[in-house]
Amino acid sequence: MHHESPIQRRKTRQIHVGKVAVGGDALISVQSMTNTETCDVAATVTQIRRLEAVGADIIRVSVPSMEAAEAFKAIRAQVETPLVADIHFDHRIALQVMENGVDGLRINPGNIGSLDKTRLVVKVARDKGISIRIGVNAGSLEKDIHEKYGEPTPAALVESALRHASILDELNFHDVEISVKASDIFLAVDAYRLLSRQVDYPLHLGITEAGGLRSGTVKSAIGLGLLLREGIGDTIRISLAADPVEEIRVGFDILKSLHLRQRGINLIACPSCSRQEFDVINTTNALESRFEDILEPMDVSIIGCVVNGIGEAKEADIGLAGGDKRSILYYRGKQVDRIDNQNIVDVLEKRIRAEIAERVAGRNEA
Ligand code: SF4
Known part of the structure; x- marks a missing residue:
């Protein structure tokens, strides 16, 4: 029987990752990430299909090299679900995956290098309707921010996120979602709370490196549960040291238990x-x-x-x-x-x- 969720979701701007809307009144989407070698096209496609079969809304693929960006083209051609490429630093890889049909980038603009390179990435993203996720992680804060706060704190994570966001904002690019992940629940939850008061970008929730299937599920359910109950969160990824298929199952179980999604x-x-x-x-x-x-x-x-x-x-x-x-x-x-x-x-x-x-x-x- 249908149960309405009593949760009032925070109003966020809506963006798209391919055909999937994120933020605004869109359903909270569930995503995972492949853990195959991206250059191994067959293995990656097989894993993506398994994730599709359990209902993944969005799937992220790590693209660490130009070879992987090439492999991405073949992967893209064989699967349906919107794909996000995880890029670190190298803007040429970002340009290549955008050429090869990616739906979203996970890239931190402050790490790209020069503003010219960032401008180029943003121009192509805008032309092709590709959204960008800024992904801040407590384990890889910028050195100056780490020094300023002494350790990763909620304010430090938010400062890092806002720094990256302001670069895109200055380029008038707003198809942006943000995550501020940490493996510690209190740190992550407080960072998301703080961030949600300062921006209306959709937020991608996750407790990073949460742990194995059981412990990671418990940590994620508590951390994400607290935030979702407060209306914070537009898309989620459960990070488990387990088969990524389990991440999708756990993600849906969390949303179903809060009556935020109905499925199965x-x-x-x-x-x-x-x-x-x-x-x-x-x-x-x-x-x-x-x-x-x-x-x-x-x-x-x-x-x-x-x-x-x-x-x-x-x-x-x-x-x-x-x-x-x-x-x-x-x-x-x-x-x-x-x-x-x-x-x-x-x-x-x-x-x-x-x-x-x-x-x-x-x-x-x-
Ligand atoms: S736990 Fe025992 S008493 Fe309770 S419903 Fe199940 S069988 Fe019946």
Whole structure:
């Protein structure tokens, strides 16, 4: 069932990364970054397709050399999703990827070198409708800013971001988004808060180098959760030392839990206990892996007994409350059937897929 998010999003200017709008009233987008060798076109395309399959809105590719910029052309030709090239320092690489069909650049204008080079990059970006992300990272602050503040502080990160932004501003270029990432949650959150009060550019949120799958997910959920609850954030990337596919899944899970995006099956499951009438944990995990291809939003509750099963089923599109030998199936809170406890996974999968097919058909008719 559809839940409105109570979150009031901060008003930001809207930019585009290819066909994806970022900022303003656009949905908060979820992005990730490939970790293959960009020069290995086949491997990179395969990874991008896996990211597309789980719903990535934007995908970033590191382009560290002119060879990688060439490879980018072949990659671009084979995938659909808007691509951002991650560029450090070298404006010739930026020019080359823009020639080769990139949708966005992640480049810090203050690091390009001369203003002439920056002007050139900005001119091409403007002509081709390419947006630029300024990406400040606590681990790589400019030396003078680091010295001024003594250590990375929220104000230091913001000063760095505003310095880069002012260069683009002077060139009258405003298709800009900004990130001020840190691996420490307090530093990152306070930097984003401070920045959000000073600019109306859309903000790209991330807790950088967050950690492995579990610890990184927890850190990202807390850091991004705090910011998103305050209405801050227009696009997100979860940085995990894990398969980038997991970054997209976790990103959507964070947005779904705040009702900021609806996507795929939202499973509500009890932790199970000795009252359970069927194996809640295995059922839930089996369903979760079987539903990975489903994009249609739907709330499904899997509850081991009637203690909480009936109440949860009332709130869900499809609910199951454990019963003796046969569990009770609800559609929108109404009991419709009983399912043999031995066959729960297969029957639920079939029912849910049928319900989704019906919804989609109904929409197509309407
Ligand atoms: S809903 Fe029932 S089975 Fe699940 S944890 Fe609560 S009492 Fe246990």
